[in-house]
Amino acid sequence: MVRTTVVGTYPRVGDTHDEQALRRAIARFDKGGVAEADVRAAEREVVEAVLGEQARAGIDVPTDGLVPWYDSQSHIARGLAGIEIDGLVRYFDTNTYYRQPVVRGAVEWKRPILAEEWTFAQAHSRAPVKAVLTGPVTLASLALDKHYAKRRALALAFADALAREARELVRAGAKHLQVDEPILTRHPEDLALVRDCLEPIAAEKGPAELTLFTYFGDVAKIYPDLLKSPADVIGLDLVQGERTWPRLLKTGTDKPLALGIVDARNTKAEEPAALAAKVRQLRHSVDLDRSYLSPSNGLEFLPRAKAREKLGILARTAKLLEAKR
Amino acid sequence: MSGLQTTSVGSMPKPDYLLHARTKASKGDLDLKELRALEEKATTEWVRFQDEIGIDILVDGEQYRGDMATYFAENLEGMEVSGLVRSYGNRYYKKPIIVGELRRAGPISVDWYRYAQGLTEKPVKGMITGPYTMMDWSFDEHYGSREETAMAFAKLLHAEARDLEAAGAKIVQVDEPALATRSDELPLVVKAVGAVTKGLDAKTILHTCYGNYVDIYSYFNRLPVDQLDLEMSNSGLDLLDRFRKDPLRKEIAFGVVDVHSHVIETKAQVVERIEKALSLFDPQKLYIDPDCGLKTRTVDEAKAKLRVIVEATRSVKAEHGLD
Numbered sequence: 001m002v003r004t005t006v007v008g009t010y011p012r013v014g015d016t017h018d019e020q021a022l023r024r025a026i027a028r029f030d031k032g033g034v035a036e037a038d039v040r041a042a043e044r045e046v047v048e049a050v051l052g053e054q055a056r057a058g059i060d061v062p063t064d065g066l067v068p069w070y071d072s073q074s075h076i077a078r079g080l081a082g083i084e085i086d087g088l089v090r091y092f093d094t095n096t097y098y099r100q101p102v103v104r105g106a107v108e109w110k111r112p113i114l115a116e117e118w119t120f121a122q123a124h125s126r127a128p129v130k131a132v133l134t135g136p137v138t139l140a141s142l143a144l145d146k147h148y149a150k151r152r153a154l155a156l157a158f159a160d161a162l163a164r165e166a167r168e169l170v171r172a173g174a175k176h177l178q179v180d181e182p183i184l185t186r187h188p189e190d191l192a193l194v195r196d197c198l199e200p201i202a203a204e205k206g207p208a209e210l211t212l213f214t215y216f217g218d219v220a221k222i223y224p225d226l227l228k229s230p231a232d233v234i235g236l237d238l239v240q241g242e243r244t245w246p247r248l249l250k251t252g253t254d255k256p257l258a259l260g261i262v263d264a265r266n267t268k269a270e271e272p273a274a275l276a277a278k279v280r281q282l283r284h285s286v287d288l289d290r291s292y293l294s295p296s297n298g299l300e301f302l303p304r305a306k307a308r309e310k311l312g313i314l315a316r317t318a319k320l321l322e323a324k325r
Numbered sequence: 326m327s328g329l330q331t332t333s334v335g336s337m338p339k340p341d342y343l344l345h346a347r348t349k350a351s352k353g354d355l356d357l358k359e360l361r362a363l364e365e366k367a368t369t370e371w372v373r374f375q376d377e378i379g380i381d382i383l384v385d386g387e388q389y390r391g392d393m394a395t396y397f398a399e400n401l402e403g404m405e406v407s408g409l410v411r412s413y414g415n416r417y418y419k420k421p422i423i424v425g426e427l428r429r430a431g432p433i434s435v436d437w438y439r440y441a442q443g444l445t446e447k448p449v450k451g452m453i454t455g456p457y458t459m460m461d462w463s464f465d466e467h468y469g470s471r472e473e474t475a476m477a478f479a480k481l482l483h484a485e486a487r488d489l490e491a492a493g494a495k496i497v498q499v500d501e502p503a504l505a506t507r508s509d510e511l512p513l514v515v516k517a518v519g520a521v522t523k524g525l526d527a528k529t530i531l532h533t534c535y536g537n538y539v540d541i542y543s544y545f546n547r548l549p550v551d552q553l554d555l556e557m558s559n560s561g562l563d564l565l566d567r568f569r570k571d572p573l574r575k576e577i578a579f580g581v582v583d584v585h586s587h588v589i590e591t592k593a594q595v596v597e598r599i600e601k602a603l604s605l606f607d608p609q610k611l612y613i614d615p616d617c618g619l620k621t622r623t624v625d626e627a628k629a630k631l632r633v634i635v636e637a638t639r640s641v642k643a644e645h646g647l648d
Contacts, residue, residue: 013417015408026415070414088413088585090537093506095420095462097413267407267422267464303408303420 002279002288003060004318005258007213007235008132008180009072009298010050010065011307019304022046022067043068044120051125057311058318061176061292063130064121066300070099072180073142076134077101079113080161082147089142092182092216094265094301101143107157109164115172122173130211131174133162135181136197137190142183152193159197167204177201178211178235182297184226185217185241195229202230211235211258215297218243227253239263239296252285257292262314264295267306270313276320293318327647328608329599330381331638332578334532334554335452335500336393336618337386338627343367347391364389365440372444374628379635382496382612383449385441387620392418393454393500394462401481402428407464416621421463423474429481432488439492448496450530451489453482455501456517457510462503472513479520490527497527499550502617504533504541511544519549530554530578534617538564546574554578556616558590558598568605577606580616581637582630587622589629595637608647613638 013023025042028034047064054062069075074085082105088097114131121129136158140151148154166177179201181194194212202210212226213235219226220243227234235258236244248257259282261275282288293314299307339347346363349355371386390396398404398421405424409417434452442449456478460471468474486497499521504514522529531548534556542564545553553573557564557580581598582590602611613634619627642648 011409012411013409020409023415023417030415087583090506093461095503095506096411099413266466268466300411303410305408 001322002318003292004058004314005061005130005176005292005294006054006059006063006311007215007258007260007264007294007296007298008063008066008178009069009300010053010063010067011300011302011304012046012050012065012067014304019049040068047117047121048124051121051129053308054311055125055127057308058315059311060127061130062125062127063132064117066132066298068117071096072098072134073101073139074099076113076162076165077139077143079110080158081108081110082106082157083143086144091142092186094216096301098142101139103143103145103147103154105147107154107161109161112168113165115165115168118169118174119172128175130176130178131169132178132180133165133201135179135183135194135212136162136201137194138181138183141187141190155193155197159200163200163204166201170204170206170208175208176211177205177208178213179231180213180215182214182216184214184219184222185237188219188222191222191225191229198230209233213258213260215241215260217241220244220247223247224251227255232256233258233292235292235294236260237296240265241296249281249285252282254287256290257286258294259286259291260294260296261317262293262295262310264297264299264310265301267302269309270317272313272316272320275313275317276324279317279321280324288321293321327642328611329603329638329642329647330612331635332380332382332450332612332614333375333384333631334578334580334584334614334616334618335384335387335450335498336390336620337371337384337388338620338622338624339388340367340370340624343388361389368437368441369444372441372449375631376445376447378632379639380631381447383441383445383447384452385437385449387452387618389437393502393618394421394459395419397421397433397454397459397482398463400429400433402426402430403467404463421459423463423465423467425467427477427481429484432492433485435485435488435492438489438494442493449494451486451492451494451497451527453485453489453497453499453521455499455503455531456482456521457514458501458503460517461506471510475513475517476520479517482521483523486521486525486527490525495527496530497522497525498530498532498554500532502532502534504531505537508540511541515544515547515549522549528552532578532617534580539567542567542571548575550575552576552578552612554580554612554614556580556584557602558583558616565601565605573606576610576612577602578612578614579606581613581634582615584615584617584619584621584630587626589626590633592633592637592640595633596640599637599641603641603645608645
């Protein structure tokens, strides 16, 4: 049976008063009205709610929604030695911004960054919670390097630090790890570097399942080589990256995939029957029993109510696939 | 004209009384007439403030807009407004959704332009959120094509620009913060903005911010406007080298204060930034302003940032005999 997962982010705030508690807590903290611990407590309530929404939808492998993350780049980077966090930069082609990490010295792992967040999330989920790591090549590409001079050296330094973080996560009990490398959809020529950087992380993954996810576009040009990456699962954006679809259909793979078929960038609701029919075209070329269905990228770009709706569409698509076997 | 004129990008923070009023109005506890009166009060305060401190080219401060894209969406047929989505950190906005054929029932921003211009002798900019940004910042449940959507917006926004001009606007600014989003779509930006500015007699400005300018630089001189208004401080003035190698053939409004920092730049810092700009641009073609709209700052921070811009510009003008 094809399983369901998400890519990482989930809206932290919704449109009801209750769903905006974290926003209010951060605003009060910024004005000096509450302590940081109060913000952390509000964050944890949102993590519980986000896990609850995924559980009710029936998602097999959820995440904590990356709720505690300020953004995709600075959350991990600010926990590493050698990095300062600077001004806002647009995040790929989204209308969102990240605080740019500036590399001032040797990048080194100092202390666990995600393990505590993951442990909390897992304690509030029956389903195994996937831990998400920003990929070393994406981190190196979106940071401002004032130290290494060569992006490869910086990416490999990030890779070593993230491998150490992966070890902490696995030690804490994580059964699913995901490394996000959206940069591959913009710079497919980075694939060799992505694979090199994944090696030290794969070496630390132990029994956990490691997913390499690419999104915000297609990987059609590098598809066969991408599959040779040292990851257990390859995640593909098949909406914005629809050009990958013909390659997938034609070439197929033995490797488990995360099929990003639900549009996480648009509110328009898909018809589960149409999605199921599309996925069924892959039944002879992809091992669907070992693969996942997922949104095309993190759900944070949608309003909370629409993100919930998309989770429902995902789960119904998986059920339809199962029913017609 | 002495050159080195000061201006603003568009939005100003809303005073507390207006924020409270907007919250009440959204719950139905305040009627729109009362809200309008408070929006006019806040607009008057911002126009007077800019006038008093000596800004040369004014903005209305957008006190009546929630968000730059959402405001136009609320006033166009075929659009709805979604729930909240995150922009960055703890900032959220209500993203528009295109649900049908786009239509403009009548002028959108012209009434506010007239109101603000009626308060001052100095020129007030007409402000339009650009067609590419409107497309890129909306969910599309109708057109299914980014180009078709952008050009549908361009047609409506051209009519809006014509109406602003007819109301007396000598300057029309097209805000395209999404410009640098996808370098493969720059030809579409040029085409869509060109459809808005085509045939206008007013001076046209394109404002953009927070993108990788290096990738899009080759398009700067092709943008069909008279002036580019650019965020320069937040990106650490990285563009200057590029300007040196490949001169800009348009006027430039040069952002000299970071709108996303609570810290007020010192006069010395701003003077240094203006001097750098002056080393590259003719003062007649150089305008000094903040990086972007100031709405994310507090009222006091925004006022302090505008004051330091005016003081630093005066000091540089005196130094160079531009008074």
